[in-house]
Amino acid sequence: MPEIGKIYEANIIDTTTAGAGVARIDGAVVFADKCAAGDECILRITEAKKNYFLASCEQIVTPSRKRIVNRCPYYARCGGCSLRHVSYKYEGKIKEKTIREALEKADVHDYKLNHIVMPSDERYRNKATFHFSKCGEVGYYENGTHNIIPLADTPCAIVPSEFSDIARFCTNIFGNDSPDSMTLRISTTGKIMIAFDGKRINKSFLSCVEKITDVFPSVCGIFSREKSSGDYISIFGDKYIKNDVCGIKYIVSPNSFFQINYSGAEAIFSQIEKMAGKEPVYNIFDLFCGTGTIGIFLANQHPEAKVIGIEINEAAVENAKMNAALNLTENVSFKRGDASEYAKICGDDSPDLTVIDPPRAGCSKKTIGALLNVMPKRIIYVSCNPFTLARDMKKLEEGGYKLIEATPVNMFPRSEHVETVCLMHIRN
Ligand SMILES: C[S@@+](CC[C@H](N)C(=O)[O-])C[C@H]1O[C@@H](n2cnc3c(N)ncnc32)[C@H](O)[C@@H]1O
Known part of the structure; x- marks a missing residue:
């Protein structure tokens, strides 16, 4: 030892x-x-x-031949990236292997593992949160702690450089009276939405907001998150940003989920399109539908289908309904509810296709139970965690499904995370 x-x-x-x-x-x-x-x-x-x-x-x-020189000054301490010291090609191999091994360990075999899709690793994140210290510094948390790594002149390499510029500008104008944190989101057209956390709305705050919007005209909306209720109060401009992904328009408010990498989201949509196929499908369910991204995409691809999205977050459901209206998509509807209520919501409808895109924890036992009760002909499982994916695949295979193919998508380049899109059929 x-x-x-x-x-x-x-x-x-x-x-x-x-x-x-x-x-x-x-x-x-x-x-x-x-x-x-x-x-x-x-x-x-x-x-x-x-x-x-x-x-x-x-x-x-x-040194290994797989190594490259890391150029990020924050890498040694920051918890965001974990693979900046190896080539991007090798990162893809590591992630493919992780998915293969997780499925193997769960006893899931005989499926096709496609090559990983690798979108650009530069400035791909459309959302970032910076934290402020008591003495007015701003930056990310150090890995595993709440210590702040102050943002120096070099901007973070995975977020738009304007995010770092705005964060540094905010430390100057807020001084010692800074918020706890700020979350920035950028739309596909370059508009920026900011949500401050832990800042009372008073005259001095409003004057800072004016300075931010004067200096950064791309900022289109600013919010303050109320400590007690968690609600976002709009204090400047638009209440949401507008995105265009694969020709579909989406609005996103500060508290709703949206994929953090637009190129990655396009890659996922394209995999879903391929796996859903060109044959007519009449009943589609989109569980964990967020702001309706996948449901609206499939409804447009399959105008013959009736699509139903289920999502627990009320604000996201509202966004999903607005998104459907924005795209004039009439064959999709959204319901607020727990994904485990799927069987109840389905009623007598037997879905041809059900897409599931759960959070990192994967599906609850109840949701797996509901899927095995309804038994849609095909399931497309979009996962951001290979280990919960493998666990759920195993249960679905035991319940009568067969994993046909899996495509990894490097949605979060340079970090430890990876997305996988999987197609399952009912076993013959
Ligand atoms: C990974 S996101 C997927 C969102 C969406 N498919 C997209 O691409 O934008 C997971 C979503 O599941 C929702 N969610 C979490 N637990 C849920 C549950 N038990 N039932 C339904 N939705 C849930 C979250 O609010 C979040 O919007």
């Missing part, structure tokens, strides 16, 4: 999505932060866990 505090020479044999190199030392598995398969390095064991050890990398003796 390796000893805590002791130094070892090690060959790194694998890389995790979290950016750790995997080594074997004295028979034990060791994870070393920010290493890559092929590195020969000197590791110091820092912590013993139940089945593995953690190590820090003291020196890279021979």
Whole structure:
């Protein structure tokens, strides 16, 4: 067994999505932060866990050919990215492998794993939250803490540079009277919406808002989030931003979910389009439908179908209804409810196709139960977590489905996260 505090020479044999190199030392598995398969390095064991050890990398003796030079000054401390030290191509391989292994471990086999779709890794995020410190600094939280990494001159490489400019401008105008945080969202046409958290609406705040909109004309709406109710109070301009994804218009308000990477969202829509096929489909359900993105897209692709979206968040349902009206899409409707109420909402309708796009936790037992009760002919499962995806796939396969194909989409380049779009059929 390796000893805590002791130094070892090690060959790194694998890389995790979290950016750790995997080594074997004295028979034990060791994870070393920010290493890559092929590195020969000197590791110091820092912590013993139940089945593995953690190590820090003291020196890279021979660097892996998969490595690249990281140019982000925040990378060592920030929790946002985990794979900036390896080539983007290799990142794709790591993520494909993670999905393959998660499904294998869950005993899900004999399906086609398509190549990962890799949208650009530059400035892809359309949403970011910056935090303010008591002494007026602004930046992201340090990984695993609430310490702030102050934004320096170099902007964060995965968000629009204007986000960093606005955040820095805000520290200057708010000084020591800053909000707790600010969340910025940019539309597909470059309009920016800001929501401040933990700031009382008073004269000095309103004067700061005026300064922001004078200097940054792309800011089209500003909100303040009330501490007690969590409600967003509009204090300037538009109440939402407008997006155009795959030719469909969507409005998004500050409290509703929207995919954080527009190119990634297009890639997901295109996979859904392929998996849904060209044959007529008459009943489609869109569970966890958010602002109706997938439901409206499919309703437009399949004008012969009746599409129903189910979503728990009331504001998102309202947005979804507005989005349907905006696109003059009449064959889609949205209901507020828990996805587990799917069987009840279906009634006697037997859906040809059901799309599910749950949060990271995946589907609840009740939702899986509802799917197996209704038994739609085909399921398209959009997942942002390979491990809950694999768990749910296993249950769906046990209930009579077969995974046909899975396409990974690198929705969150440089981070540990990956999206997967899967097609399941009822087993013959
Ligand atoms: C990953 S998002 C998908 C949104 C949408 N498909 C899209 O692409 O914009 C998950 C959505 O599920 C909703 N949600 C979470 N738990 C739910 C539940 N139990 N029943 C229905 N919707 C739920 C969230 O509010 C969120 O909008």
